Amino acid sequence: MNQLLEEIYSTKSVKDAQGNSINPFPTATPYDIGTILNELIQKNNLERTLEIGMAYGLSTLFICQAHHDKGRGIHTAIDPMQNSVWKSIGLLNVERAGFADKVRFLEACSDEALPQLVAKGEKLDFAFIDGSHHFDYTLVDFFYVDKLLEVGGYVIFDDIWMPGIRKVVSYILRNRDYELTKVDTKGSIWEGLMKSTKRFLQNPFEREYGGIKFIFNNICILKKISEDTRHWDYHRSF
Numbered sequence: 001m002n003q004l005l006e007e008i009y010s011t012k013s014v015k016d017a018q019g020n021s022i023n024p025f026p027t028a029t030p031y032d033i034g035t036i037l038n039e040l041i042q043k044n045n046l047e048r049t050l051e052i053g054m055a056y057g058l059s060t061l062f063i064c065q066a067h068h069d070k071g072r073g074i075h076t077a078i079d080p081m082q083n084s085v086w087k088s089i090g091l092l093n094v095e096r097a098g099f100a101d102k103v104r105f106l107e108a109c110s111d112e113a114l115p116q117l118v119a120k121g122e123k124l125d126f127a128f129i130d131g132s133h134h135f136d137y138t139l140v141d142f143f144y145v146d147k148l149l150e151v152g153g154y155v156i157f158d159d160i161w162m163p164g165i166r167k168v169v170s171y172i173l174r175n176r177d178y179e180l181t182k183v184d185t186k187g188s189i190w191e192g193l194m195k196s197t198k199r200f201l202q203n204p205f206e207r208e209y210g211g212i213k214f215i216f217n218n219i220c221i222l223k224k225i226s227e228d229t230r231h232w233d234y235h236r237s238f
């Protein structure tokens with residue numbers, strides 16, 4: 001794995017432009033999740049990747065490392081607060097790791113940047129949604145990502161411990177032609193069971209696609225099976 005990533009996870013710190021150390025957690029992507037993203041991209045040879053929510057750039061580094069190891073691939077990172085809130089640390093980390101030529105950075109809100117990519121006719125093989133965690137913004141992120149995503153591509157939702165994110169995933173699995181992809185559990189079975197139990201207790205009476213509660217990780221990987229062919233009045237409760 002990448003030397004900078006090893007250093008960041010072992011010291012639990014990232015550095016700003018002045019060399020000051022900052023603990024990036026819990027904001028940043030945990031190591032096990034980053035590894036899952038990296039392996040998914042490598043195993044499926046995914047070339048055009050995108051992430052919504054860069055922050056300290058840890059997910060960015062895992063994704064770019066996959067492109068580096070495959071010898072091909074280009075990554076787009078969207079974040080409106082990279083320079084203001086995150087002191088450009090994500091971009092600095094990309095440079096420090098030698099991945100600057102693999103990243104296109106868009107400093108904008110995803111609901112503004114994504115429609116522009118759609119208008120340009122761009123296409124994607126992979127999208128990691130980890131931006132605004134509100135239900136409406138996450139649904140809008142998916143709406144545009146779906147237009148960009150090739151059939152056979154993957155969309156990954158982070159933080160499915162949040163009911164609003166699970167609701168979006170539930171909508172997709174009940175209404176769109178996407179398939180839940182099995183993720184190899186990196187943590188212990190006990191940890192996984194705790195996560196599932198918490199999800200049940202959060203909203204025991206809420207309708208939700210059953211399988212989501214049983215995912216032992218904090219992310220959900222969906223594979224696009226076909227383009228949208230719904231009849232105009234199609235709807236399944238979610």
Ligand SMILES: C[S@@+](CC[C@H](N)C(=O)[O-])C[C@H]1O[C@@H](n2cnc3c(N)ncnc32)[C@H](O)[C@@H]1O
Nearest residue numbers: 028029053055056057058059081109110131132
């Ligand atoms: C949990 S952090 C992402 C962590 C990052 N993946 C990492 O590994 O360091 C969420 C990020 O989403 C960004 N964000 C919030 N609202 C957004 C929006 N509307 N569009 C795009 N990004 C947004 C925040 O600035 C923040 O950087």
